[in-house]
Amino acid sequence: MTVLDTRALNRATLARQLLLDRAGLPVLDAVGHLCGLQAQEPQEPFIGLWSRLRAFDPSSLSDLLTGRHVVRTHLMRRTVHLVTADDALAWRARHDAMLRQRAQGAYRRELAGVDLDELAAAGREVMADGEPRSMSELARAVAGRWPEPGLRALGEMLVAALVPMVQLPPRGLWRMRAGARYVPLATWLGRDIDPPIAPNGTPPNGTTPATPDPVGAALVRRYLAAYGPAASADLRAWCGLAGLPAAIAAVREELVTFRDERGRELLDLPDAPRPDPGTPAPVRFLPAFDNAILGYQDRGRIIDDAHRGLSVAGARVVLVDGRVAATWTVEDGTVTATPLRRFSRAERTAVTEEGQTLAAFLSDGESDRAQVTAFSV
Numbered sequence: 508m509t510v511l512d513t514r515a516l517n518r519a520t521l522a523r524q525l526l527l528d529r530a531g532l533p534v535l536d537a538v539g540h541l542c543g544l545q546a547q548e549p550q551e552p553f554i555g556l557w558s559r560l561r562a563f564d565p566s567s568l569s570d571l572l573t574g575r576h577v578v579r580t581h582l583m584r585r586t587v588h589l590v591t592a593d594d595a596l597a598w599r600a601r602h603d604a605m606l607r608q609r610a611q612g613a614y615r616r617e618l619a620g621v622d623l624d625e626l627a628a629a630g631r632e633v634m635a636d637g638e639p640r641s642m643s644e645l646a647r648a649v650a651g652r653w654p655e656p657g658l659r660a661l662g663e664m665l666v667a668a669l670v671p672m673v674q675l676p677p678r679g680l681w682r683m684r685a686g687a688r689y690v691p692l693a694t695w696l697g698r699d700i701d702p703p704i705a706p707n708g709t710p711p712n713g714t715t716p717a718t719p720d721p722v723g724a725a726l727v728r729r730y731l732a733a734y735g736p737a738a739s740a741d742l743r744a745w746c747g748l749a750g751l752p753a754a755i756a757a758v759r760e761e762l763v764t765f766r767d768e769r770g771r772e773l774l775d776l777p778d779a780p781r782p783d784p785g786t787p788a789p790v791r792f793l794p795a796f797d798n799a800i801l802g803y804q805d806r807g808r809i810i811d812d813a814h815r816g817l818s819v820a821g822a823r824v825v826l827v828d829g830r831v832a833a834t835w836t837v838e839d840g841t842v843t844a845t846p847l848r849r850f851s852r853a854e855r856t857a858v859t860e861e862g863q864t865l866a867a868f869l870s871d872g873e874s875d876r877a878q879v880t881a882f883s884v
Contacts, residue, residue, distance in 0.1 A: 510766045511736060511773060514784040516808040517829045522780040523733050524799045525559035526791050526826065532560060534567045535591060538577055542726075542733050542745075543590035545801060546579055548821070549679045551794035552589045557868050558791045565681040572676050575696055579674040581667040584747040585609040586796075587674065592696050599671050599692065600703035601722040605747050610668035617660035621653055626661070627669035631691070639675050639688040642666050671700055723754030728761075728776065734802045736765050736775035744804035771805070788829035790854075790861040792842075795821040800831070814847055825861075827854050833879075835862070840874030842866045846882040855879050 511519075521527040530537065537560055538544065544552040557563045571577040578595050582588045585606055590598075611618060626649065633648045634640065640648070646662035653661060666672045671692040678685040693699050701722075730742050739755055755774065765773040775781070793799060800810055800818040810818060810831040817824060817834065825833035825844050832854075833844045842862040850858065862877030 543588040546589040554794035606668040614660035617656040630665040736773040740804040841876040
């Protein structure tokens with residue numbers, strides 16, 4: 508079995524993540540290809556798409572949000588993701604059990620003795636009028652029946668797990684600051700969430716699918732298209748779902764396999780790009796919590812173990828030669844990159860030039876100031 512070294516995996520990841528060459532895709536297609544963008548920080552998806560798309564216009568993403576073509580919702584790993592409306596409807600039921608388990612785990616003590624099905628029914632009843640509510644407003648509406656858990660536990664359980672919700676614009680629009688207000692996903696989109704597949708493999712309409720977990724199988728294919736080659740542990744780390752071995756087994760004949768340098772089996776789509784490891788990789792500025800890093804259990808293909816904590820701490824990072832080599836901030840129109848290692852003169856120049864382009868994007872052309880600080884051990 509062919510062994511793919513770290514550099515080969517890195518270049519494949521960059522190609523799949525649209526970071527090797529900026530793509531000419533429409534924004535909606537890019538969001539779909541990437542299986543969504545992590546978006547608990549509302550402005551970060553704009554930076555992620557700017558780094559991936561040619562001539563990205565941030566108003567186009569805002570228009571997709573207000574036009575209800577993309578939504579902000581809790582999904583993979585119980586984090587807020589920006590996903591296409593179609594994917595939100597198709598994937599949500601498959602994520603229900605994971606969302607409930609993770610939210611319940613976070614508030615197990617507070618929610619002890621609460622019947623979660625009854626809490627869900629109460630939340631749906633409150634939201635049935637279609638009026639947007641904040642998490643605390645929804646929690647207060649049901650707290651009379653469950654006063655002990657507290658508003659935070661009730662609200663998180665409802666909006667992040669029990670009732671499929673979307674965060675409404677203006678939250679998530681370009682340059683807008685707004686609190687999170689929610690309505691049910693189906694209400695906002697005017698379409699019902701796709702029904703789940705029952706444990707016996709039979710959906711509610713009684714037809715028999717080609718696989719007992721068609722959504723899981725689709726997720727395997729979509730994940731590999733955007734993140735492969737990858738191990739099954741990487742897939743689970745990305746989405747947080749259980750029960751994926753059956754989905755992988757259902758599509759395994761469609762896939763090709765490799766090994767990484769640790770001996771792990773890697774799965775991939777046969778025709779997906781796997782560039783030559785020597786392919787040059789341009790400098791890229793990534794937003795906080797970018798899935799190009801968080802989308803794997805083994806992140807060694809793109810970030811050194813010594814810097815792994817940056818990816819979960821919300822640091823914005825810079826890729827140099829395809830790997831995390833600096834963090835970056837912006838203040839008063841100036842983008843500042845702070846190296847994590849020594850840069851060559853050419854690398855410093857490339858980071859500065861890309862930083863200038865980013866500064867112009869973030870300031871609507873009012874500033875192109877960028878700097879690279881000196882490396883310090």
